[in-house]
Amino acid sequence: MHVVLYEGGVMASEPSFMSLTPKLLRPHIPDFLNRRMSDLMEITEAISENDMPKIKFIAHKIRGNGATYGLPILSELAGEMEKATETLDVVHLKEITKRMFDVIKECELELVSEKVKL
């Protein structure tokens, strides 16, 4: 759980990103996140080189594995990314990449805080 601050100053909490991760796959989450981080770095490079087929290939892969690991947001963003490669929308591609980076970082923070609790 992470705490969020609403406009009225009321503290509330929202479910963690990884609350949907199947128990069977929980031990594989650190590797999963490392691989996605590498994917995003490759995507960033491919955006700078305007290499749309490569971006599409990696995005397709993330669309196929995100929700399996309980992270449907990653699959959704990757699907959006695949579409953006068709319209050659580089600005949107950068935005999506940033959002994906944020999700991965948030998950990594959750992992760290879980370890601290243990």
Next chain:
Amino acid sequence: MRNMEEQIFCLEDDKSIQEAIRASLPEYNVVCVGTIAEAERILKKPEQFQALLIDIQLPDGDGLRFLTDLVNDERFKKMPIMILSARTDISNKVMAFSYGAEDFIAKPFDPIELHARVASKIRLRNNGAATAMKRVLGDIILDFSRQKAFRWLNGSEVDLQLTHREINILSLLTRRLEQIYSRDQIMIHVWGESFVSDRTIDSHIAHLRHKINGAKLKLETAKNFGYSARVLN
């Protein structure tokens, strides 16, 4: 007795998906490769596999084209071949089935659904051969064709009156003797998509232990994890 026959072949280049498949199919030995070239090499001896899972988008080619090669090969005629893909538009699904795939599993998949689909295909394939099989575990005989377990006692077979679920639990735990199976693995194997608590699993194990009490087959507890089976000499 170790059952090392149940192997699944998987052609999938995404390591995370490979790991998810392995975790979803804990009772099978899943052999994964990432390219068609490697697949061609391993599949020179296809008889060792019970089922094949094939991705469409691969680094060195198209999984659907590879599928057509397999279905045209006599050795794969009776083997369930399932396509696993994130290309979930109708045309790809129809093409996969028309090329000879037995199922189309959409990525991202749910591990429980993947298990249910693969196990079902393997069960159908083995219908007859596997169901006629008996497994001898010391003085216990598991008879899959009759879904019964017997204990050899004073020269005759005594029916242990196991329930269907108890047979399934024994079937899993005795696939690989002394291998520890987690409660999650037992849950998926026995209850499929239904969620049951750890207590329910423990309670079934307790009943099973009671019914096989005194036999050479022992069910052992791996504390806070699961169970394994062992046959005393």
